[in-house]
Amino acid sequence: MALEHAILVSLLEKPGSGYELARRFERSIGYFWTATHQQIYRVLKRMESDGWIHVRDVPQYGRPDKKEYSVAAPGRDALSGWLGEPTRPESVRHDLAVKVRGAAFGDPAGLIREAERHRQEHTDRLAHYLAGETRDFGTPAPDGPPDAERELQHVVLRGGIAYERMMIAWLDDVLATLARFGTGH
Amino acid sequence: MALEHAILVSLLEKPGSGYELARRFERSIGYFWTATHQQIYRVLKRMESDGWIHVRDVPQYGRPDKKEYSVAAPGRDALSGWLGEPTRPESVRHDLAVKVRGAAFGDPAGLIREAERHRQEHTDRLAHYLAGETRDFGTPAPDGPPDAERELQHVVLRGGIAYERMMIAWLDDVLATLARFGTGH
């Protein structure tokens, strides 16, 4: 399980409540690690009882009170240890690859629409990444010396950009291949 | 759940037993969809009781008897329908991306070794893919007319190759970035 570690990273970047973490997992971190608010609340509770994080009740006006979590020393140690641990082979689940191989045994028309949907989604996400890159990393350095946190966030974003570009190119390849078998001949 | 559909595709490409399917999920299909033999046996049982697949007892000499599964008409229909269904956003889990962002808060030395391990693994897999491409798709067409099944398997393999190449390039980027913060400067 690595959801704990993703939460640790997010809380180290900025402390926050379970709700706020859930929002971050819908963007930013969420592009590389998904989680629902249920999972997050459950794991936060366990992490708190394990002493990895601190809780602080924050009264709010105009909205419900919240619990703000921040990383404790043992949590920071756990993260450090995890960084060098070998990750077991990530279980891959590429629906589309399975569908493409399945297209040999069914009508490819539906799959073409599905592939076009995916292509559009990846195009949108690429545009979103590129806009974020210009916004957050466009200027050389906003406050002088190179900042590790910033540089590392940037290299992860570059990975996302490379992934989306690769997927778009592959989907063009898929669509061209499907077209050769969908239109008679 | 889409394991059913991955099994349908595999059985359509070639009927086989649960054990044989488990072996296929360690290579070929397994590069895009992972599954243990436990999952496979359980799902096969359900698919059989749903009428998606046929079972046939195959006595063997020199080894235990087996149950050979093949796709029935309702299974083929289920696959056809699934091809065009919109896939819900695949839940992404990229350990390494989380670790890279976490490196800002811990010792990057361990992560460098971990990234190098991943780079090696992707290099090996790329070599394996390329060897398979030469072996299976090197000659223009082994038996005359273009074959949909063969072409679609090829485009999926090209996707795997593109993915590995992208990952290797990104890991080089990651290692260069980590080096800038690990060695003093």
Next chain:
DNA sequence: CGTTGCTGTGCAACGAGGTGCATAGCAGGA
């Protein structure tokens, strides 16, 4: 003969992850 190892199928138990629902404070609009 016993051991190891591959083929082949399966159960039991556990943890991870997701869906649906409940509760509660408060804001804003119809």
Next chain:
DNA sequence: TCCTGCTATGCACCTCGTTGCACAGCAACG
């Protein structure tokens, strides 16, 4: 006033996936 909607936390339930183990047939080796 009621309804919708956002913030904020949480329970109950169910499925998926993994781990560990068991059992069985048979081959090859020492």
